[in-house]
Amino acid sequence: MDSHLLRYDNKKTLVFIDCETFNLCLNSCHNLPWQVAMIKVTGDKIIASKDFLIKWDTKLKIGEEAARITRYSEKAMEKKGVPPEEAFPTIQDWLDDADHIVGHNILGFDIYLIKDYYKHMGLDYRHLMHKIIDTNCLARGIKYDLPYKQEQGLLTYQYKVVHQRRRRGVKSNLAYMGKEFDIKHDYSKLHNALVDLELNVKVWDKLKWQVDI
Amino acid sequence: MTYLRNLDTLLLVDGTIPLFKSHYSIGRSILTLNSPDDVKENGPDSVIDICVKNDLEKFLLVEDGMAGFLQAYTNAKENNLQLIYGIRMTVCQDLTEKSDESRSNSCKYIVFAKTSEGYSRLIKIYSIAAKDGFYYEPRADFDLLRKNWSDKDLSLCVPFYDSFIFKNVLTTSMAVPEFNFTSPTFFLEENDLPFDSLIADAVDSFASTGNKRETVKTKSIYYKDKKDFKSYLTFRCINNRSSLERPNLDHMCSDEFCFESWENANG
Secondary structure, eight states: OOTTSGGGOSSOEEEEEEEEESSSOSSTTTOOEEEEEEEEEETTEEEEEEEEEBOOOOSOOOOHHHHHHHTOOHHHHHHHOBOHHHHHHHHHHHHHHOSEEEETTIIIIIHHHHHHHHHHTTOOOGGGGGGEEEHHHHHHHHHTTOOOOGGGOHHHHHHHHHTSOOOTTOOOOHHHHHHHTTOOOOGGGTTSHHHHHHHHHHHHHHHTTTSOO | OOSOOOHHHHHTSSSOEEEEOOTTSTTTOOOBOOOGGGOOTTSOOBHHHHHHHTTOSEEEEEESSSTTHHHHHHHHHHTTOEEEEEEEEEEESOTTOOSHHHHHTOEEEEEEEOSHHHHHHHHHHHHHHHHTSOSSSOEEEHHHHHHTOOTTTEEEEEOSSSSHHHHHHHSSOOOOOOOSSOOOEEEEOOOOOTTHHHHHHHHHHHHHSSSOOEEEEEEEESBSSGGGHHHHHHHHHHHTTOBTTBOOOTTTTOOOSBHHHHHHHHO
């Protein structure tokens, strides 16, 4: 009866994406993604992953605290960093071809960086919006007892959750959700985009049974 | 006073209507209402100066209160500009009810004055909203609007952001409109925000069902050029007691709320 639900669909491709950035500003005038990691999942299987360190031609510098939290390494950037133009075709291919784009707080943060990245490349990002699944929104929706009704549309529902006033004591960050779901993971390495994404995949595997998408 | 003519005439223009806001709407715009003579090279940009330099004969100024009116009127008149002044105000179900629920179910409307009589009516509405309806901010209700309404003198518009449609679609609040005293005009904007299309679809859907409503394309303008976004963001961060590194301002991502963007779209 529920065979139409995404949790039973083994053919759909989900691309999980996470960006590490210089700071928390939502516009490229003051912030850029220096790491973009993606994991491609079909059904329950991870079929590919990508991890780009992106070397922007910019005067922007990562702050000390942000560098510490996100484990930014100038040496790694010098060694492995690629220009944004080199990383973009793969990112675009993956996102444009995905049936769904998944991220934790992607609607509250990453989408703005992705938007400006597309803009930097002279492209429009808006076709991605209706594919987005924000696991932070889904988690908060469950915690706030806001059930998802399919007729309202997933993106609209997620924005309703985004705009819901935060309630004291209700946590839904990735590490917290992982621990709440008793997920085994190396939590000490979080804030590396790829490590975050691996946890994000596991959190999605739990959440998808609680929301009828 | 003859400075306010018919808003309806202005709304018939092709293209997108620029909606200016000045620094009199505290924390919302970095544009001033200074006369072009008072604009300094590295100083803040002025709505009046922008209009004069770009041959706009009339302009809509949408403020959060009445404070900027005198300077806008004086400098518009000196520069032969037609000012159409409106207040973007919070409208709730009952302005005497001061509760969290009442706040969450309130939304924004814009009331434009079209005539001198409209100006008097607008002042009366805003004064009561600020005195009797004040709860965190001035609030009107539909009773207040209805009692002071005259289609000849005032025009009701539904802004693109924070309207009842925005609230009902993108939040869990439920704002109920009452349009039994006038027929509002619905504004449509495109500012490259990720949810713009969701609101636009909802506005189109609402406006095209039942009593068909007029929709017009508008552009809210808070700074002159795209490059000024960083200054605008800095200003917003200062007002928010936050920083550029952590602005803590929801959806503050678009550099499209500027005159340059309007100009690009309208040649």
